[in-house]
Amino acid sequence: MAQVVQMEVEASLKHVNGAMAEIFSRDFDPTAVVSEPLPPVVAEENGGLVKIIAESEMESESEREIVLGKNVHTTCLAVTEPEANDEFTGDKEAYMAGVLARYRKTLVERTKHHLGYPYNLDFDYGALGQLQHFSINNLGDPFIESNYGVHSRQFEVGVLDWFARLWEIEKDEYWGYITNCGTEGNLHGILVGREVFPDGILYASKESHYSVFKAARMYRMECVKVDTLMSGEIDCADFKVKLLAHKDKPAIINVNIGTTVKGAVDDLDLVIQTLEESGFKHDCFYIHCDGALFGLMMPFVKRAPKVSFKKPIGSVSVSGHKFVGCPMPCGVQITRMEHINALSRNVEYLASRDATIMGSRNGHAPLFLWYTLNRKGYKGFQKEVQKCLRNAHYLKDRLRGVGISAMLNELSSTVVFERPQDEEFVRKWQLACQGNIAHVVVMPSVNIDKLDDFLNELVEHRSTWYEGGKAQAPCIAADIGTENCCCSLHK
């Protein structure tokens, strides 16, 4: 079956092939265009193709392969060629308006039930709607004006200064930019570390974000995974053992200011102390702080290990769409000017002072951040952090109260608990899961009412999953510790 479709497709494409052989000649008329701009359809739109996918899925279920989602090409909203009479009938406009209205409704519904990802969905950027019609692009360096005039560098630098103040580094000593996401921040921080120490070894706890290991692979760096404690924090005893085994090479360390799954905050001070105790002088290590979520929360939490450039760290990154809240992903990256100068000298042959990972850069993100930071201020964020931590405690206490295994790290608003048995329920509340655990990240957009709705529904469903004690909730002590586990053995 698959082969038949394939052959048909090849046949239908053959006639195009001939045209390609035409020679690129000097008497070319640049206003001439191809007579038929519509490329042939590459496969039967529905029946045939979907069958192919379904078959290959059945055949290779055990094999680990990226297979297209089951009906991904049929459930997707295909782009269709406008009809000649669309302008008169308005049919296409009407169709598109309908699609968008339905989509908007889905977004409202899904936003309402969202609990699992650390995104603050509570924002109002109505005042910025007037700027959506411009192609705002901060290509290149935020501090070097480009000839492209439609940019927002004046806002971007204002935002960077705000973060520089938060992380205690002077305006003329830092360099930074607004990134596309937390991953870009990690890619940048680790790249700067590698440029400072070309033969450095990257150390990261095994609960670090996957982008850290992606960076090691991309950059062809030696990478050493460090164990974690039950909380998810880096295990500095293991870190020391591994440092001592590689004393001959500089260390580049990724420190998690909030791990992805358990929201654990690595103890920056203990990491630095461990480096010093292992004989690593300050000119032999580079620390990148991945503060994707908690980078903006920790400064407002008393006794949290402070992220500050007054300590020997090289860079900090934080996401903008997480605690701040933003329609699209973005982030902030701050590093020391001296490192960027080193990087810049190395790239001189490019004839460009290109120190960012990306080239063209979204100029709307700085506007969103500038707007929110101005409205909330440091004090506003403090209040929100307080509220989130309070609500996270409420959730953890209520879960434990009804006998559900749950853990909450003390500097965190990420509540880890037993994975619900029903995938439908997981999908509805958009919970992020790993193995036997799931988590809820309590963000400013998550209030007590929402948590109560979630809890009531969870308790109700749970009574059917573990009906009359016939089945039992799994033990998750290995993930969250015996003191947090409510299984029949540990409760």
Place this chain on the structure above:
Amino acid sequence: MAQVVQMEVEASLKHVNGAMAEIFSRDFDPTAVVSEPLPPVVAEENGGLVKIIAESEMESESEREIVLGKNVHTTCLAVTEPEANDEFTGDKEAYMAGVLARYRKTLVERTKHHLGYPYNLDFDYGALGQLQHFSINNLGDPFIESNYGVHSRQFEVGVLDWFARLWEIEKDEYWGYITNCGTEGNLHGILVGREVFPDGILYASKESHYSVFKAARMYRMECVKVDTLMSGEIDCADFKVKLLAHKDKPAIINVNIGTTVKGAVDDLDLVIQTLEESGFKHDCFYIHCDGALFGLMMPFVKRAPKVSFKKPIGSVSVSGHKFVGCPMPCGVQITRMEHINALSRNVEYLASRDATIMGSRNGHAPLFLWYTLNRKGYKGFQKEVQKCLRNAHYLKDRLRGVGISAMLNELSSTVVFERPQDEEFVRKWQLACQGNIAHVVVMPSVNIDKLDDFLNELVEHRSTWYEGGKAQAPCIAADIGTENCCCSLHK
């Protein structure tokens, strides 16, 4: 002077330092927050700091360093802490509304005079304004649904299918995603190439986009620069010499479908032929096509070397904010499924099918693209390409008509001409310059009226630059060829 400010800053920060030493203890109250959330100001806001920068600029004018723009911290729009009574007075709201209104006016003005960058500024996404209030994020793979429900994968896959059809690859044979910009596409394509051929050498013409060389550096790849012809196209004679010198290693080739400065289109067919003639079999090379701008124009130009997956290419990237037009940078990346499967097997230890460069991904960009592709269709793009090529010819002819050196490659809408002598004029029209040349990229948003305004102003200014023949326009034959140069020697 600098030192005095520095010392004051250090003194003002000392009192914070003490607090940091507090030990992270187990009786921590998570709802407790720091008593004073405002970090101290790190430097005197105005006088002092700016002086430091100005001084260092004067001292090291010859030294190549990244120095902050002259008044970048004073001209930037600082984020300020809200006053306690702001809610009652509305002062801050009024201030911000004023800033945004002024900014909007600047954007209107700058958009009107923009000529130098290949961005189509002519779009109307009013219908999508209703979606700006959602945090839409297509994190991870477009074809693997994440638990985060507020996404736009159904639109993204529709857009990808449209491009797959354009570049002639079947739905079940390609993999792709919507990127943040052209650079991300190049980073991805070259990374896939490197994963397919870990010891491959990267070949790229010296007029390739700087992100190609950035990739080589990031990925620690051996990179060979190939000469270009006067047009800016890759010189396949030189390419052959360099291939033959490295026959022992696989080749990864970046092919430019439109170079940044001259808009030159590398001859894909000739590149493939050169590879074959040099003894490189199809399983010994990987071609990435950087189609940032022209990737979407060439398919509609007769006789242009066709970009097609029916040829032995590995990946194609194109920008979304260029020919399509989009408020923020974005791009489309298409590669072969088989390559991604290889990549994915290699990253298995990540426990993630992570095949994109970024993690969180802007879910609004697919909506913008989906909307425009649906409205214009292949036929609409064809018309716009025709218009742009026609207008580019008009500009080149008029420039030459008044005796200004100018070049236009036959498959291009990028008109290269003598660099204007007045930086004010360059800034007003936002021309991209390199050495003695500047260019205008004729996009759908550039009409004849705009070109006439530009031309008239250029001619007027030029008469003062080269007043009465006292000074002479420079010879730019080395950049654009003697036949295009109108200097006193070549005209």
